[in-house]
Amino acid sequence: MFHSGNREFAATHAGISGSASTGAQGMGELKIVDAMIAPLRTAPSESRIAAWRERLNAIDWAPDLGQDIGSARWFRGLATLTLLTVISLSFLPDLGPVYGAQPTMPTPVQLDIARTQTIMPLAYGADSGGRMAPNENVVALAASPERPSIELTATLGRGDSFARVLQRAGVGGADVRAALDLVSSATALSDITPGTRIEIVLGRRSSKLAPRPLDSLDFRARMDLHLAVNRANGGLTLSRKGIAVDDTPLRIRGTVGSSLYRSARAAGAPADVIQDYLRIISSRTSLSSIGANDEFDIIVAHRRAETGEVEVGGLLYAGIDRGGKPRIQMLKWQDGDSTQWFEASGVGEMRGALSRPTNGRITSGFGYRRHPILGYKKMHNGMDFGAPHGAPIYAVTDGTIAFAGRKGGYGNFVRINHAGGLGSGYGHMSRIAVRAGQRVKQGQIIGYVGSTGLSTGPHLHYELYKNGRHINPASVTFTQRAQLSGANLARFKAQLAKLKAVKPGAALAPMGVKKVSAKPAREIDRVS
Secondary structure, rough: OOOOHHHHHHHHHHHHHHHHHHHHOOOOOOOHHHHHHHHHHHOHHHHHHHHHHHHHOOOOOOOOOOOOOOOHHHHHHHHHHHHHHHHHHOOOOOOOOOOOOOOOOHHHHHHHHHHOOOOOHHHHHOOOOOOOOOOOOOOOEEEEEOOOOOEEEOOOOOOOOHHHHHHHHHHHHHHHHHHHHHHHHHHOHHHHHOOOEEEEEEEOOHHHHHOOOEEEEEEEOOEEEEEEEEEEEOOEEEEEEEEEOOOOEEEEEOOOOOOOOHHOOOOOOOOOHHHHHHHHHHHHOOOHHOOOOOOOEEEEEEEEEEEOEEEEEEEEEEEEEEEEEEEEEEEEEEEEEEEEEEEOEEEEEEEEEEEOOOEEEEEEEOOOOOOOOOOHHHHHHHEEEEEEOOOOEOOOEEEEEEEEOHHHHOOOEEEEEEEHHEEEEEEEEEEOOOOOOOOOOOOOOEEEEOOOOOOOEEEEEEEEEOOOOOOOHHHOOOEEEOOOOOOHHHHHHHHHHHOOOOOOOOHHOOOOOOOOOOOOHHHHHHHH
């Protein structure tokens, strides 16, 4: 029934049957079906694959590494973590630079062409930037040409002088002296304020060894005067230009309200002016006694020029009105060499304790004590202030130096006589900064802390006298009064009436056109 092509299969089948029959004695007969299925049993079945899948799924590949540290389960989780890390790092991109198109370097010829197009050839006098080959028409210059003139701006600094400013600018000595003579004939050089800008033009000089001549000088000498110095007919001439200035004081009034300072600031008063105003008012009355319905009255020095510049000066008048009537009126007035604040009646008053002679703590008071060097009890006629060596010592109030020099156990000693029979002494100084007969002001430095004389260390020994007798410095306050009289009182009241006649905001009204004379006004005319 089989084809010839299946004879090999039949023979093979017969051999299998025979060998199976021989080797299966006692085990039964091996059939052809079993021989055909036997090779299929060597491959994994679907059930075995499913079993392995279930076994792999049952394994915890990512356990908590914080538990069972050191166990097989923990190491299995560590291996999983390491494997995932290695796989992640394998996908890490390359972080190297990404190179773009590289431009080609220019050739020497191209560099030379580019150089001629820069600003450098202009510095050497070229007009086109291109190179020109030398020929017979090229003549070498004996010297480089100079600029025909130099224009510059100089600023007068604090502590500087007008002459030094011109000298630093390169003005020759003869021109500096001539310019100073011309300027000083129009205004005092001390009236030129620091910060003034000076426009200077220097002309062509005859040789490089000579200074450039001054061609022109232009600046604002004062708020009301502009000066210009120009060269004409071989010499310097001065031209003046007057500037209209309005000197009307600035008067500021308003209701005190909940805060005197804030109300004054809202009305337009400068902060430093308000501080002075509060200090003057507080010397006459307590600030807490000023009611919300009271009115403040502030008058400030004020100047403005027709060119727009404005100068705001210091406080001139401080007042408080209550119920439409003035309660406090204080006017700043110069009486002799001192400037004080006077009441409307012409009475001036300064109140308060003596100022501190140095910045330091009190180490020993007035009275009996055991002397630190002599070793026995002795009257201590002053007060000691502990301070570092070289600290400044100040005059406690105005006075005249009565003694300044060496004085026994006091070492370097200074004594000052004050008004009203008061006197003060300062001992153990390292250095004295005043001389006998000199007038000093309150707060002026008269020396420096030291340890001269009978002293165990750097400190200030401070004494106070009343009619030549020692008194306790901590128990003294003083009052100084000044009373105006005669013609001085009349001028004072006239000035007070003039200031109070100024209307609030009058200094800010538009300026009228004024014809200003170029000639400088006399000082008496300026004051009047």
